[in-house]
Amino acid sequence: MLIAYYIRVHFQESPIFEEIKAKGQMTKNPWKEAFLSSDIKFVLIASIIVLGEGVVWYSGQFWALYFLQTVSKVDVLHSAYIVGAGLIIGTPTLILSAGCPIISAASR
Numbered sequence: 001m002l003i004a005y006y007i008r009v010h011f012q013e014s015p016i017f018e019e020i021k022a023k024g025q026m027t028k029n030p031w032k033e034a035f036l037s038s039d040i041k042f043v044l045i046a047s048i049i050v051l052g053e054g055v056v057w058y059s060g061q062f063w064a065l066y067f068l069q070t071v072s073k074v075d076v077l078h079s080a081y082i083v084g085a086g087l088i089i090g091t092p093t094l095i096l097s098a099g100c101p102i103i104s105a106a107s108r
Contacts, residue, residue, distance in 0.1 A: 061087070 013021070020026060027033050034043055061083055068079035 034040075064083050064086065065079055068074040068082060069076060072079075074082065
């Protein structure tokens with residue numbers, strides 16, 4: 001919340017947004033336009049994909065913890081540190097790969 005507030009207070013709107021705002025082309029109810037229009041199929045497809053990615057993401061973390069604690073016999077605290085370090089290292093690679101042309105093309 002603090003980061004969002006800081007950005008909102010300290011940065012100006014983009015020129016494109018200012019132009020849309022000046023012309024009065026802003027939507028009055030974006031929820032209604034997203035969910036009660038012909039674009040609902042895209043919203044549903046995106047929701048299913050995001051839900052699937054969440055299942056894969058979280059199950060991967062729990063399986064890693066399970067493996068470390070039961071198979072490798074690493075204690076709970078150290079296994080949490082290992083998985084946490086993996087998340088800290090791995091998350092930026094997922095964020096950076098979102099801009100990759102191959103991944104972007106595959107998602108279209």
